Amino acid sequence: QKLIAGKTEEELYNALGLHYIEPEMREMTGEIEAARIRLRPDLDGLKVGPRLPNLIGYGDLKGDLQVQTDWTDGENSIEEMARAAMDAGLEYIAITDHTRSLAMTGGSDEKKLLKQMEYIDKLNKEKFFLQQVQDKLSSNNIYSESRRTIPRAKSRGFRILKGAEVNIGKDGALDIDDRVLAKLDVVGAAVHSHFNLTEKEQTQRIIRAMENPHVDIIFHLTGRVINKREPIKLDIDEVIRAAKRTGTILEIDAYPDRLRTP
Numbered sequence: 237q238k239l240i241a242g243k244t245e246e247e248l249y250n251a252l253g254l255h256y257i258e259p260e261m262r263e264m265t266g267e268i269e270a271a272r273i274r275l276r277p278d279l280d281g282l283k284v285g286p287r288l289p290n291l292i293g294y295g296d297l298k299g300d301l302q303v304q305t306d307w308t309d310g311e312n313s314i315e316e317m318a319r320a321a322m323d324a325g326l327e328y329i330a331i332t333d334h335t336r337s338l339a340m341t342g343g344s345d346e347k348k349l350l351k352q353m354e355y356i357d358k359l360n361k362e363k364f365f366l367q368q369v370q371d372k373l374s375s376n377n378i379y380s381e382s383r384r385t386i387p388r389a390k391s392r393g394f395r396i397l398k399g400a401e402v403n404i405g406k407d408g409a410l411d412i413d414d415r416v417l418a419k420l421d422v423v424g425a426a427v428h429s430h431f432n433l434t435e436k437e438q439t440q441r442i443i444r445a446m447e448n449p450h451v452d453i454i455f456h457l458t459g460r461v462i463n464k465r466e467p468i469k470l471d472i473d474e475v476i477r478a479a480k481r482t483g484t485i486l487e488i489d490a491y492p493d494r495l496r497t498p
Contacts, residue, residue, distance in 0.1 A: 249271070253272060253273055254268065254271040254272060254273065255271045255272075255273055255288060256271075257271050257288065258291055260291060261288065261289075261291070267288065270287045270288050271288055294324070295325065297324075297325075297326060298326065298327050298328070299321075299326050299327055299328035299329060299330070299397075300321060300326060300328075300329045300330070301329075301330045301332070301397075301399070301422055301424070301453065302330070302332050302401065302424060302453075302455060302487075303317050303321075303329045303330060303331055303332060304331075304332065304333050304334065304401070305317055305331055305333055307331075307333050307342075307344065307348070307352055308333040308334045308338075308341045308342045308343055308344060309333075309334060309340075309341035309342060310333065314331055314355070314356065314359065314396065315359070317329060317331070318359070318394070318396055321394070322394050326394075327393050327394060327395070328394065328395045328396070328397055329396060329397065330396075330397035330398070330399035330421060330422040331352065331356060331396060331397070331398065331399055332399040332400055332401040332422065332424050332455075333352070333400060333401065334400075334401050334403070334428075335349075335400055335401065335402045335403050335411050335412050336348075336403075336411055336412070337403040337405070337411040337428075337429075338403055338428055343403070344400065345412075346412060346413050346416045349400060349412065349416055349420075350416060350419070352398070353398045353419060353420070356396050356397075356398050357398075359396055360395060360396055397421040397422050398419070398420050398421045398422070399420050399421055399422035399423060399424065400412065400417075400420055400423060400424070401424045401425075401426055401455055402417070402423060402424065402425045402426070402451075403425075403426065403428050403429075404425050404426060404427050404428075404441060404442070404445045405430075406429070406430045406433070406441065407441065407444070408440065408441040408442070408443070408444025408445050409444070409445075410425060410445065410448060410451070414448070414450060417448075417450035417451075418450055420450070422452055422453070423450050423451050423452050423453070424451075424452065424453040424454070424455045424487075425445045425446075425448075425451045425453070425454055425455065426454065426455035426456055426459075427441070427442070427456075427459050427468060428459075431459060431465065431466075431468050433468070433469075434469065435469035435470060435471055436471075438468045438469055438470050439470050439471045439474050439475060442454065442457070442470065442475055442478075443474070443475065443478040446475075446478050446479060446482045446484040447478075447482055451482075451484060452484065452485060453484065453485040453486075453487055454479070454484060454485070454486050454487060455487050455489075456487060456489045456494055457470070457475070457486055457487065457489075458470065460494060461493055461494060462492070462493055462494070464493075
């Protein structure tokens with residue numbers, strides 16, 4: 237027996253006359269044909285490359301719109317999260333700590349949110365803060381050697397956005413007053429309780445939250461946690477129609493424990 241290929245996935249694809257297909261594109265929707273390396277007789281047998289789309293890589297990301305900090309249930313400060321984001325080459329992050337009805341997270345009420353907004357404004361205005369961050373990054377890169385090729389954001393352009401991950405109540409109402417939500421740069425809303433409602437009730441609940449003019453994003457739409465919690469029952473088509481109507485973003489949560497798309 238002779239080994240033709242198989243030491244790596246790339247080697248196996250090449251032996252079959254295919255360009256390597258990234259795992260995210262292996263869905264039997266035409267990617268094999270698109271990956272074929274073709275010969276053009278009219279061009280003296282020149283190999284023509286694949287027609288696969290380019291995936292978005294980590295280096296293409298501009299910002300992170302869901303960041304929790306030690307103001308609630310996160311482990312790191314706003315400054316530490318900003319440093320990590322800049323080191324990864326991001327241009328902005330939105331601080332989206334949980335809100336008050338999630339008591340176990342130390343969720344923010346209106347007073348605490350306003351205080352945090354004030355603090356973020358101060359950080360954004362203080363030029364010495366950005367210089368301090370850049371100096372720290374130069375001397376202590378917190379990422380592994382393999383990630384140092386990711387371009388760093390310019391300190392002048394980096395910005396911390398004010399946000400919140402607001403809890404959606406059983407009836408679709410939010411647990412933070414609209415007057416405070418209006419002051420935020422980014423408002424995400426999410427289901428954290430009442431997971432066993434009917435499909436109709438859950439769908440109406442999500443749509444009501446999206447109809448709030450201050451809500452920009454629905455976080456982890458189905459609430460699924462693999463091996464721990466089943467997704468809530470939703471009429472996804474109806475939710476997507478409402479999202480299109482209200483201009484609301486639906487998060488595709490690719491975190492392994494929550495992997496679920498609309």
